[in-house]
Amino acid sequence: MNYIITTEQLTKKYKSFVAVNDVTLHIRKGSIYGFLGPNGAGKSTTMKMLLGLTAPTNGSFTIDGKHFPTDRIAILKEVGSFIESPSFYANLTGKENLDIIRRILGLPQSTVDDALELVGLSEFGNRLAKKYSLGMKQRLGLAGALLGRPPILILDEPTNGLDPSGIHEIRNLIKSLPDLYDCTVLISSHMLSEIELIADDIGILNHGRLLFEGSLDDLRQHALQSGFATDNLEDMFLSMVEKDNASRKQRAKL
Structure with missing residues (x-):
């Protein structure tokens, strides 16, 4: 096995x-x-x-x-992870929040758009995180876990x-x-x-x-x-x- x-x-x-x-x-x-x-x-x-x-x-x-x-x-x-409720910078966009994680992980810029697409948030990437619904925040948390397709x-x-x-x-x-x-x-x-x-x-x-x-x-x-x-x-x-x-x-x- x-x-x-x-x-x-x-x-x-x-x-x-x-x-x-x-x-x-x-x-x-x-x-x-x-x-x-x-x-x-x-x-x-x-x-x-x-x-x-x-x-x-x-x-x-x-x-x-x-x-x-x-x-x-x-x-x-x-390993990509999603532990409990994810927190974000409310005054940054979804894309900007993911970009912070991307830079910490040393991943290429394209991984942000790829992760947003995987979770169905491509059209909302430039919306401020504070304007996301709870479901969208959960999706953004998953996008953070999916960066670089671990x-x-x-x-x-x-x-x-x-x-x-x-x-x-x-x-x-x-x-x-x-x-x-x-x-x-x-x-x-x-x-x-x-x-x-x-x-x-x-x-x-x-x-x-x-x-x-x-x-x-x-x-x-x-x-x-x-x-x-x-x-x-x-x-x-x-x-x-x-x-x-x-x-x-x-x-x-x-």
Whole structure:
């Protein structure tokens, strides 16, 4: 199997609190990997470790054959990211905001127009960012992640705060990206119905631990064997998390 991102017992502790606990991931090249979990499960912390924004307490990870921390800068050059709500300079245009990122990354000028075209903002590139709708701001954030067409995208809640129309637009855009330019997408979201429509593989995190990793078909088989409902991803996810929470409570009583 050709994995472009692997983690090995990745762990992050904050004093006595364990945010991410021995997480081992296998993300296939060219896939969309849905990274799921309740609030506080450790998804964002895991993504921040992969981006070098916080250091692991234990464990290791490899991205496209490069090892952290030795190859940290080389890894960052291959990864486009969208973490939480993107912020922009309100009195600059969309194009000017992207140009700042482009210069930091040392990319050619043409990458700005290319990214705007990818997200459908070409005709709004010269509009001030403060005049963008929320959906347009999310698209601009994605354009920043797409600058230079990196082989790997890490997207944390890219549809957060959008109306149904905006969610539909962003979902279709993300779904098209692997075929459009052969990239791999790691995406977290609370919109499980959206993830079900785009993801090839699923990772489910709860209290910092990985409960499941595999394809949607693998998840259905796992759910069937566990006696869970298999009607949709949300039902399977909730059943798995609730079972884990119940077993944690039981262990705490012992």
